[in-house]
């Protein structure tokens with residue numbers, strides 16, 4: 191059975207994969223993340239996941255490399271992590287009382303096979319209280335997250351409904367990923383506790 195490498199510095203992705211029962215090593219890609227402004231969100235996240243997986247596979251050619259990238263899309267416009275506090279504020283104000291899509295592109299690469307796919311989840315925000323936006327911007331939470339919020343943290347206060355895979359919003363569509371990994375005989379372990 192080949193070993194699994196998670197090509198990501200995201201603690202969320204690592205945690206999700208670990209909690210699902212996988213054994214793996216973490217080797218983040220370090221190259222620049224580049225995509226074209228003309229790319230749709232689904233093209234951009236797949237392109238970025240492909241770049242990360244390719245870079246790490248070159249260093250570890252006998253492994254299975256898993257990489258991902260998450261962006262949100264509002265009116266077809268891809269939004270990544272905020273560049274500043276003002277940028278995060280503008281994003282949260284734009285998301286208020288509306289639905290947006292969260293895309294995670296995922297790449298599962300080996301020397302012989304390269305699979306790339308994306309999963310979309312629709313998230314609807316409640317109308318946001320301006321004071322809460324300001325208070326939220328004073329926490330560390332929004333700044334390393336696509337869309338300037340963490341659904342798994344205090345960003346939960348903003349979420350009215352979710353349609354699709356919750357874990358996809360956190361950065362890794364675990365169930366879909368598990369089906370891809372199974373084709374390489376990489377399976378989670380279950381610890382009997384009863």
Ligand SMILES: Cc1cn([C@H]2C[C@H](O)[C@@H](COP(=O)(O)OP(=O)(O)OP(=O)(O)O)O2)c(=O)[nH]c1=O
Nearest residue numbers: 198199200259260335336339340341359360361
């Ligand atoms: C929308 C949303 C995003 N996120 C996170 C998932 C990703 O870590 C991050 C988007 O950034 P990414 O560029 O996808 O990932 P990363 O830079 O953290 O790590 P790497 O490129 O090494 O894989 O936003 C949440 O944790 N919760 C959320 O609700």
